[in-house]
Amino acid sequence: MTNDCLGVVLAGGFSSRMGQDKAKLAYKNSDMLSFSKQLLKDSGLNKVVVSGDLHQVQDIIKNAGPVGGIYSVIQQYRPKAILVMPVDLPLMEVSALTQLRFKGELSNKACFFEGHNIPLYLPNNGYLELFLSQAFKNISSTSNKNPLTKNHKTGPSMRALLSHVPHLSITPEKSTLLFNTNTPAQWQQVKTMGQSDNSRLAEKNSAGLTLNK
Secondary structure (H helix, E strand, O other): OOOOEEEEEEOOOOOOOOOOOHHHOEEOOEEHHHHHHHHHHHOOOOOEEEEOOOOOEOOOOOOOHHHHHHHHHHHHHOOOEEEEEEOOOOOOOHHHHHHHHHHHHHHOOEEEEOOOOOOEEEEOOHHHHHHHHHHHHOOOOHHHHOOOOOOOOOOOOHHHHHHOOOEEEEOOOOHHHHOOOOOHHHHHHHHHHHHHHHHHHHHHHHHHHHHOO
8 A cells, every 4th residue: 555645534513413522522541533533544644634624624615514624635735545534433443444445545446334435535536526626616705705504514415426436335344333423422322332341351351360360
């Protein structure tokens, strides 16, 4: 694999259902933004950027959703490819992202997990350039001066993007990897999972100590 792929964390959502910024949720002695960035770095990427108005890559088109964030990153960095993940996947693992990128680079196609459009490996090629130019050409620049309401998205969907580029989907090793946290109840569920895992690990260690006596 090459090092021409740029890691992208999408953190430009409003987190309205969560009631607080998902990027700042405390997780594993840090927060979800730091956790997500580290996952991408550990998957072998030299550079990771964060998309969102409160971060380093601000939206060119306001309220344009994930595709708008991707468009802004492509325009600013012109990478050969990007590996994109949202900021709300606390159970995602490095091995899964590495597999996604590996499959995408070998096929030179957009690559994602079955039933989920993101995380996504996305080559920056003519197909993508054509789609983005057509998708955003009719969006008036006045939308940036007079942004629409938070719940009104101006950009195309991820499904529309993927329908215009060569792509393939792969099956994740564990379905829990793609469990996203949009609400306090879902976040609490993740924390409960973590507590259960820690309890099982403690029991296993305790059993091992007993056997060694």
